[in-house]
Amino acid sequence: MADGLDQVGARLRTARHARGWTLDELATRSEMSASTLSRLESGKRQASLELLVPLTRQLGIRIDDLVGAPDVDPRVRRPVIRRDGMVIAPLAPEGSSVNTYKITYSPDATRFAELRVHDGYEWLYVLAGRLRLRLGEQDLVLSRGEAAEFDTRIPHAIGAAGSRPAQIISIFNESGARMHTHGAVAVTDVHFP
Numbered sequence: 001m002a003d004g005l006d007q008v009g010a011r012l013r014t015a016r017h018a019r020g021w022t023l024d025e026l027a028t029r030s031e032m033s034a035s036t037l038s039r040l041e042s043g044k045r046q047a048s049l050e051l052l053v054p055l056t057r058q059l060g061i062r063i064d065d066l067v068g069a070p071d072v073d074p075r076v077r078r079p080v081i082r083r084d085g086m087v088i089a090p091l092a093p094e095g096s097s098v099n100t101y102k103i104t105y106s107p108d109a110t111r112f113a114e115l116r117v118h119d120g121y122e123w124l125y126v127l128a129g130r131l132r133l134r135l136g137e138q139d140l141v142l143s144r145g146e147a148a149e150f151d152t153r154i155p156h157a158i159g160a161a162g163s164r165p166a167q168i169i170s171i172f173n174e175s176g177a178r179m180h181t182h183g184a185v186a187v188t189d190v191h192f193p
Contacts, residue, residue, distance in 0.1 A: 129166035
């Protein structure tokens, strides 16, 4: 928190300037002396709740906006998942609103034995190799640089096309993430002749 406190004055000044107020105007609105506000903004006076609450109310901001968020490590440190011929590397933190993965499909024709259906939506982008996407009646091959998006309630299967692995970036909604990463049983298994 000490790291965030050293920026309170500068953030306070920026918020005041954004409203076009002078030091005297904000001090008067907040019922404090212009000298006190000046010392807060310059870092010569320590910030306290007693001083910050009336200022933030007048400025229409939160105290958190002044203190700043603690530095958070942006790296994603989640284990790789190996399942059904796939290597799934999570690219977003656990519980993220967007579930993003780098998936490598090994060349394995048995992946296409069953089309699956489950709640969700999927977006994917081919990084390397060739990807086979069976989607309903369509049997598509996507190459490096191609993308697809589809409703996962349409019967589908995904895997490498040919004898080399395929690597993709895939984004799922929450239902799709559960299906692909936790090995949940599909809502419906559909078999096409």
